[in-house]
Amino acid sequence: MTPRAATAPADRLDKQLVPEPRTAILVGNPNVGKSVLFGALTGKYVTVSNYPGTTVEVTRGHATIEGRAWNVMDTPGTNGLTPMSEDEQATRDILLREVGYACLQVCDTKNLRRGLLLTVQLAEAGVPFLLALNMADEAASRGIHVDVEALAKSLGVDVVPTVAVERKGLAQLQAALPAARPSSFAVRYDPAIEEGLAEVVPLLPPGGGLAPRAVALMLLAGDDSLDGRIAGLPAEARERVAEARRRVSARYPESLRFVISKQRLAAVDRLHDAVVTRGARSAGSDFGKRLGAWSTHPIWGVPILAAVLLAAYEFVGVLGARVAVDFMEYKVFYDRLVPWTQAAVRWLVPWQAAQRFLVGPAGVPFREHDGFLVGRYGLFSMGLSYGMAIVLPIVATFFVAFSVLEDSGYLPRLAVMVNKLFKRMGLNGKAVLPMVLGLGCDTMATMTARIMETRKERIIVTLLLALAIPCSAQMAVILAMAASLSPGALAWFGGALLGTLVLVGWLAAKVLPGRGSDFVLELPPLRIPQAGNVAVKTLARIEWYLREALPLFLVGTLLLWGLDRVGGLVVLQRVAAPVVVGVLHLPKEAALAFILGFLRRDYAAAGLFLHYEPFIRAGTLTREMQIQITVALVTLTLFIPCIANFFMIVKERGWKTGLAIAGFIVPFAVGVGATVNVLMRWLY
Numbered sequence: 283m284t285p286r287a288a289t290a291p292a293d294r295l296d297k298q299l300v301p302e303p304r305t306a307i308l309v310g311n312p313n314v315g316k317s318v319l320f321g322a323l324t325g326k327y328v329t330v331s332n333y334p335g336t337t338v339e340v341t342r343g344h345a346t347i348e349g350r351a352w353n354v355m356d357t358p359g360t361n362g363l364t365p366m367s368e369d370e371q372a373t374r375d376i377l378l379r380e381v382g383y384a385c386l387q388v389c390d391t392k393n394l395r396r397g398l399l400l401t402v403q404l405a406e407a408g409v410p411f412l413l414a415l416n417m418a419d420e421a422a423s424r425g426i427h428v429d430v431e432a433l434a435k436s437l438g439v440d441v442v443p444t445v446a447v448e449r450k451g452l453a454q455l456q457a458a459l460p461a462a463r464p465s466s467f468a469v470r471y472d473p474a475i476e477e478g479l480a481e482v483v484p485l486l487p488p489g490g491g492l493a494p495r496a497v498a499l500m501l502l503a504g505d506d507s508l509d510g511r512i513a514g515l516p517a518e519a520r521e522r523v524a525e526a527r528r529r530v531s532a533r534y535p536e537s538l539r540f541v542i543s544k545q546r547l548a549a550v551d552r553l554h555d556a557v558v559t560r561g562a563r564s565a566g567s568d569f570g571k572r573l574g575a576w577s578t579h580p581i582w583g584v585p586i587l588a589a590v591l592l593a594a595y596e597f598v599g600v601l602g603a604r605v606a607v608d609f610m611e612y613k614v615f616y617d618r619l620v621p622w623t624q625a626a627v628r629w630l631v632p633w634q635a636a637q638r639f640l641v642g643p644a645g646v647p648f649r650e651h652d653g654f655l656v657g658r659y660g661l662f663s664m665g666l667s668y669g670m671a672i673v674l675p676i677v678a679t680f681f682v683a684f685s686v687l688e689d690s691g692y693l694p695r696l697a698v699m700v701n702k703l704f705k706r707m708g709l710n711g712k713a714v715l716p717m718v719l720g721l722g723c724d725t726m727a728t729m730t731a732r733i734m735e736t737r738k739e740r741i742i743v744t745l746l747l748a749l750a751i752p753c754s755a756q757m758a759v760i761l762a763m764a765a766s767l768s769p770g771a772l773a774w775f776g777g778a779l780l781g782t783l784v785l786v787g788w789l790a791a792k793v794l795p796g797r798g799s800d801f802v803l804e805l806p807p808l809r810i811p812q813a814g815n816v817a818v819k820t821l822a823r824i825e826w827y828l829r830e831a832l833p834l835f836l837v838g839t840l841l842l843w844g845l846d847r848v849g850g851l852v853v854l855q856r857v858a859a860p861v862v863v864g865v866l867h868l869p870k871e872a873a874l875a876f877i878l879g880f881l882r883r884d885y886a887a888a889g890l891f892l893h894y895e896p897f898i899r900a901g902t903l904t905r906e907m908q909i910q911i912t913v914a915l916v917t918l919t920l921f922i923p924c925i926a927n928f929f930m931i932v933k934e935r936g937w938k939t940g941l942a943i944a945g946f947i948v949p950f951a952v953g954v955g956a957t958v959n960v961l962m963r964w965l966y
Contacts, residue, residue: 303344303351305380306459309373309404310388311396312359313694315416317341318446319388320356321818323456340376341822347456355380361396363403363492364500364539367735371507377409378492384462385411386455391421391428391443394558398550401437405465408493411439412462414455418443420809425561433557438466447812469549475542478502478530485519502527503539573808577695587699590692594683602679610671620648620663624656652846659846665839669832677827678820684719685819689811693718707784708791709734713743720751724927725831727751728934738796741939744931745790748923749947750783760919763911770966771912778916778958786950834926841925842878851877865956866913879921909962917955922947 310316324343341356357376358369365371377385387404389397404411415428434441440458444451470476482498500508501523531538576582624641631637642651649658656663687693693715701711712733720727724747731743752760764772845851851874858873922944932940
């Protein structure tokens with residue numbers, strides 16, 4: 283017997299002794315600290331990817347719990363298992379498709395009634411789970427006391443109070459997770475609904491992560507997203523399901539979804555009132571409540587908003603877009619890394635022809651030759667330096683600011699403030715979240731348009747982001763140019779952008795098919811952000827940027843380099859020059875700036891800034907120059923988004939929608955610029 287043959291059975295035995303990792307799925311309402319708890323369990327964000335069959339991303343990590351390996355999945359926030367948005371459907375589908383998992387529901391203790399509404403649906407679904415009562419400290423400060431033992435007895439599952447940001451209760455959760463079990467709590471519905479369930483349940487196919495009773499309830503409630511679940515049934519069975527839905531619905535004047543939710547909520551109210559008592563609030567809690575009320579007030583909310591925007595501008599626009607960018611771009615890349623790269627290539631590559639191709643001829647400034655790695659469109663000197671030295675500092679500081687606003691609870695209040703304005707554009711206040719994120723990076727903001735509940739709303743948000751929301755890289759140059767304008771010219775600039783934003787949103791809401799959604803948003807309490815939580819979220823978003831967006835900048839650089847080598851940029855400049863000069867009355871140099879703007883949105887503004895810089899510094903801008911700068915800024919801001927954003931639009935909405943948006947934006951931006959040009963020459 284050979285040694286290999288002798289050891290083979292032992293090897294197989296060792297593999298059998300190592301248990302397969304279990305799966306834990308985190309679910310919960312939005313803004314309950316679910317992601318914080320995920321970070322505490324796994325130690326860091328590991329992978330973020332689309333869940334199969336969806337465009338919704340889920341975060342996955344690994345943890346060792348009670349000596350055993352676990353795969354941990356963080357799902358999008360949901361208010362129920364009958365979905366109202368793409369994110370909620372993704373969470374429901376994860377619970378439906380995955381098998382052999384333990385579910386950890388994270389609940390906001392201050393809003394226990396809302397959390398229990400999801401809890402009873404998990405109980406109906408037969409999902410093994412335990413309940414984390416998060417933000418227990420904030421509930422206590424408000425005088426809210428939950429009888430944890432009584433709640434656990436009523437539900438038949440473990441209930442653990444937690445404070446995720448301080449890692450309190452984490453050890454108890456880890457100890458209880460392996461013993462997660464289905465809940466014994468059951469909601470009894472009207473006889474008509476129970477009769478319908480009794481008819482539908484036996485018709486459903488076996489298998490899946492949700493109990494047949496829960497799936498039957500969703501079907502009776504009219505959940506069309508489950509049509510695929512019954513597509514494999516015989517035609518007679520599908521017709522019986524549809525007939526049961528029609529028969530039960532006919533028994534009620536309201537929609538069956540409303541009736542089921544109402545009866546489920548009544549059961550939740552009884553459970554909630556049995557385990558929750560209220561006492562005196564702390565003084566600090568009263569101040570936080572007053573500050574939260576002021577932040578949504580139609581008058582007092584305005585100065586609070588102005589203060590928040592000013593602080594964000596100083597941090598992102600000054601520290602990030604000026605100080606950090608200048609240091610990274612010039613001190614790090616142009617003064618050190620670019621020369622070092624040229625020297626390294628010339629030392630490693632002995633052939634002069636290859637050296638010239640890669641880093642250009644010796645003694646010639648890199649902006650004046652066409653080197654592949656180092657040159658005016660070099661992969662390193664332009665593509666990587668743009669992504670790492672210019673955009674990354676701005677995006678990183680914005681991600682910090684955004685995470686602080688997110689953790690503080692202010693962003694939902696901002697959504698309330700602007701809800702009426704967005705209603706006129708066929709949207710609701712939730713749209714302000716991707717819009718604010720777009721001021722940092724439109725590419726990432728396009729992805730967050732998923733929070734809108736309908737396809738129509740997601741397309742409108744994507745269009746407005748691509749059209750009228752300047753990213754932070756572009757905004758820094760725009761602000762530098764706008765600072766030289768008179769108050770009148772600034773009014774033209776701001777008015778044109780705001781008017782275009784509202785007009786296009788209003789028209790899109792009228793033209794695009796589909797429906798909008800109601801504005802239902804939970805207002806979390808204002809709180810002091812936790813540095814650790816902000817750091818984890820910021821690092822996760824930076825990781826996303828490096829993985830998803832940076833490669834697109836390199837692809838765009840390669841495209842520009844190739845066009846430059848074959849003379850394509852010169853041809854495009856000649857084609858664009860008649861429009862830029864004849865229609866917009868801008869200098870011919872602006873034609874190339876618009877073309878380069880497809881790679882870097884700030885390139886176009888930067889090119890024009892260099893053209894007018896001597897006059898700006900000397901303070902000798904004429905009326906003609908004021909008009910030209912205003913027209914240029916309006917057109918550039920509305921112009922086609924950068925190549926990274928375009929590819930993200932295609933990834934999220936498909937090639938057809940991406941090309942349609944680009945095909946609309948280019949002529950529309952020129953048309954608005956031409957209109958501003960004519961009106962300013964007449965009225966300014």
